[in-house]
Amino acid sequence: MDVFAGFHGRVLAAVQQLKHDGVVPPGASIEGITLGSPKDASHGDLATNAAMVLAKQAGLGPRALAERIAPLLASDPHIDKVEIAGPGFINLTLASAFWPRVLRMVLEQGAAYGESAIGKGKAVNVEYVSANPTGPMHVGHCRGAVFGDALANLLVFTGFAVTREYYVNDAGAQVDALARSAYLRYREALGEDIGEIPEGLYPGDYLKPVGEKLAAQHAKELLAMPESEWLPIARAAALQAMLAMIENDLDSLGIHHDVFFSERSLTEGPRDEIAETIADLKTRGLIYQGRLPPPRGQIDVDWEDREQLLFRASEFGDDMDRPLVKSDGTYAYFAGDIAYHRDKFKRGFKTMIDVFGADHSGHVKRMKAAIAALSDGEAELDIKICQLVRLFRAGEPVKMSKRAGTFVTLRELVDEVGAGPVRFMMLYRKNDAPLDFDFVKVTEQSRDNPVFYVQYAHARASSVLRNVRETFPDLDLAEGALASSDLDLLTDEGEMALIRRIAQFPRVVEAASTAHEPHRIGFYLYDLAGDFHTLWNRGKDLPQLRFIYESDRELTRARVALVASVKRVLASGLGILGVHAMHELH
């Protein structure tokens, strides 16, 4: 629950009153009226743009209209001062008695503080990771995985019914290549010298256990079979092992999906869902046989101009129509992806979020086109593209090459710096901006390292709560008990700044959720940690500002309540990011 929510209603009520009084036309649109916290503290605690938004419609100057609104707000007992400023802002200064309510709310609600009901229980499908099951996960997958997971957490926190989903690309040529690679390892396990793994197959050692398992299960049976018979067996075994490995990698980051959706199941299930999808599109008149122009500006010797089955994606904003069937007669990947999203829609998801890597940016328009076509515009698809991650070690780029085998896996990353730092850093950047990840920096104990800085604040708060027991052993430190402290005793500017910051948390959460931008939580936590550290440091020079103030038990109790609130919000925010809050640093 946002502590400021009531004030927004107050502003709207004032506008309603003015409509009643004939100052503002009854039909005036109140869209765009906001109530927010000004950046500059001298502008008060809250500010609304109502007068500026309505000025034109009311035929009054913004400031003149503000003069009419202001008295209506001033009557609120929680509002101490109403000022008109700048081009027509109405700035509200809240009564000092208001602020203790914030902390009381935090302490009474505990883990629920900051939760929101804006999701209204709406079903949202978040698809993320969806790495090809052909090997271990590498760093490139990591960002999308963490992003999708944190976004899902954020949506849950704001009242959505979230399903976390992984689309398993277990159909197509690369999975057959995987199967052949596993088959080679099987022969190797039987004692055969297989030599070098041929080009186009997967050379990694991680397939050796699959070969050994096949050998143990089937002995030499598979050797006698034609490829058409052993391939499905090898494929199934390899896929199972790869998925287990991927789930294990994801587990090391605390990531767990609700649904693993098999691409293969679209055509090998009870019905051919891709054929159904194409038929569906056909009845909508969106499928035709035609030719595509060759790609311009690049030489493609393999280009073959041919009639093919096309989806009219261009009618829904895509740049051109898209083929659904390959020249060999099998479905193109896109056809399966449409069928998959159609399946999501049929399962009741009207809001879908796909988290893609930068290399999939070209798919955004066509996927949105497909969703619009299949749902008659009823479903909404947001696609979040995570840009590349560049690895550094103490400022030096880490060279990676898939061929040279110097590729950094997700597992290596987590093993070296830990899941928490990996998650936090992957989220400490907007998704559509590239991200630099420095192995050394994330483990540094400095203000420059936000992971440390935020964790340190939480550990420090925990430390205060431990230490206060020595001075006041009888203080009840439970949040519910601290809520009844005399919070009016908190009057220092540093304390007030902290309370105001804490009061922002619910709005930051809602804004981050609405924008699908979990990074905002990370930046908020950094700011909150900064306010807390600053106040702590002032206690060095001014002992009367210390949280634990031996000569005043009640004041200490109020300050401990503040510290407990900071700790709670830090923990909640870290929880959304999926980072475990530390009680001690080591």
Add this chain to the structure above:
RNA sequence: GGUCCCGUAGCUCAAGGGAUAGAGCAUCUGCCUUCUAAGCAGAGGGUUGAAGGUUCGAAUCCUUCCGGGACCGCCA
């Protein structure tokens, strides 16, 4: 050639269409030996790539250009 993303302080990046565009690092100036903990406080630093447009109001939305990155039937 096209599509998408990015361009903000010296560097790395924030900023729900809102007021004087903010942090950290670096630089400069002071202070300091701890309520177990990263030392602390302050200062300077900007034509938000450029030019138009929409708006009461633009870093944010639209158009064009410049620069950087990703991608560009029949791979998934």
